Amino acid sequence: MTPATDDQAPGIHVGPDPDPRLEQAVRDGGGQVVGRDEAVGVVFHSDTDDPAQSTALVTDRTRWVQLPHAGVERWTSNGLITTDPVWTSAAGAYGPQVAEHAFALMLAGAKELPVAARATTWERHPGRMFAGSTVALVGYGGIGRCLLPMLAPFGCRVLAVTDSGPAEGADMTVARADYRETLPEADFVVLLAALTPETRGMIGAAELDAMRANAWLVNVGRGGLVDTDALVTALTENRIGGAALDVTDPEPLPDGHPLWTLPNALITPHVANPPEAHDAALAERVTENVRRFVAGEPLLGVIDPEAGF
Numbered sequence: 001m002t003p004a005t006d007d008q009a010p011g012i013h014v015g016p017d018p019d020p021r022l023e024q025a026v027r028d029g030g031g032q033v034v035g036r037d038e039a040v041g042v043v044f045h046s047d048t049d050d051p052a053q054s055t056a057l058v059t060d061r062t063r064w065v066q067l068p069h070a071g072v073e074r075w076t077s078n079g080l081i082t083t084d085p086v087w088t089s090a091a092g093a094y095g096p097q098v099a100e101h102a103f104a105l106m107l108a109g110a111k112e113l114p115v116a117a118r119a120t121t122w123e124r125h126p127g128r129m130f131a132g133s134t135v136a137l138v139g140y141g142g143i144g145r146c147l148l149p150m151l152a153p154f155g156c157r158v159l160a161v162t163d164s165g166p167a168e169g170a171d172m173t174v175a176r177a178d179y180r181e182t183l184p185e186a187d188f189v190v191l192l193a194a195l196t197p198e199t200r201g202m203i204g205a206a207e208l209d210a211m212r213a214n215a216w217l218v219n220v221g222r223g224g225l226v227d228t229d230a231l232v233t234a235l236t237e238n239r240i241g242g243a244a245l246d247v248t249d250p251e252p253l254p255d256g257h258p259l260w261t262l263p264n265a266l267i268t269p270h271v272a273n274p275p276e277a278h279d280a281a282l283a284e285r286v287t288e289n290v291r292r293f294v295a296g297e298p299l300l301g302v303i304d305p306e307a308g309f
């Protein structure tokens with residue numbers, strides 16, 4: 001990215017609606033907030049999350065578009081991501097809160113909270129120790145890097161799936177293509193990968209069969225990483241310990257879906273990123289990327305249209 005050469009701060013449009021917090025974030029990074037037609041950068045945010053709303057903000061002058069999400073499969077699968085203008089996601093920005101949620105789901109699995117919270121006597125005594133568990137982090141990006149140190153006090157053995165070289169602090173690093181090798185080893189399989197054509201359905205019947213009989217599947221990535229029908233079968237037949245899912249396919253999970261009532265399933269309906277934490281982290285990311293845009297430094301979260309994240 002070439003540095004801004006104008007005397008004036010580069011014009012950034014925040015849309016489709018005004019957002020005072022993000023506009024302040026733009027100013028904090030050294031940009032000025034302008035209308036769509038004068039802007040060289042766009043910060044998109046929307047409650048409806050319709051990709052068409054973001055492309056409607058792009059003009060011939062646009063050099064950079066910032067999206068509010070860490071997972072951008074709706075943009076990549078529709079061929080909306082270009083390299084000019086460059087598009088950035090919020091990948092990694094929500095790591096602390098989503099890692100915390102994944103950690104809560106793992107503990108809930110170890111303690112079998114879906115059953116224990118409804119038990120009225122201690123006669124069927126659910127749960128086990130989490131300490132000492134083997135944890136597979138399938139996908140090791142921003143969330144994985146926040147989650148790994150949380151496991152250290154519990155003496156967990158951590159298997160990290162990544163192609164970015166050895167994961168510092170992990171007991172073993174496994175290449176993306178070999179993620180299945182972690183499945184028979186893990187007490188907790190935690191899905192943290194981006195949803196791409198390569199990762200869609202990466203946990204299906206064969207992978208669930210490869211997991212330990214008492215292992216829990218935790219998914220805070222995207223519902224499409226898992227074949228839901230195969231998961232329902234595995235849970236119904238008690239072939240794995242359980243599943244704790246913040247994200248599902250379909251999403252939202254319809255009323256009456258078996259995952260709502262299976263005793264070994266725990267659903268949190270995509271709430272791993274609480275609004276206040278989300279907004280603060282997005283504003284921080286916007287400020288940092290505007291600062292980098294002004295300085296001509298590499299932006300954070302640049303989306304690779306080929307890789308899909």
Ligand SMILES: NC(=O)c1ccc[n+]([C@@H]2O[C@H](COP(=O)([O-])OP(=O)(O)OC[C@H]3O[C@@H](n4cnc5c(N)ncnc54)[C@H](O)[C@@H]3O)[C@@H](O)[C@H]2O)c1
Pocket residue numbers: 070071072090091092093094095098138139140141142143144161162163176177179192193194195196198199220221222246247270271272273309
């Ligand atoms: N539940 C929520 O509220 C919530 C919040 C934020 C992010 N997310 C999801 O979590 C995902 C990860 O977030 P992040 O901030 O860590 O993003 P990130 O871009 O930093 O990490 C994504 C990781 O996926 C990995 N990956 C891609 N293809 C893979 C493959 N074939 N096998 C294994 N790993 C693969 C990449 O190597 C990368 O490290 C996002 O893509 C998003 O979909 C969910």
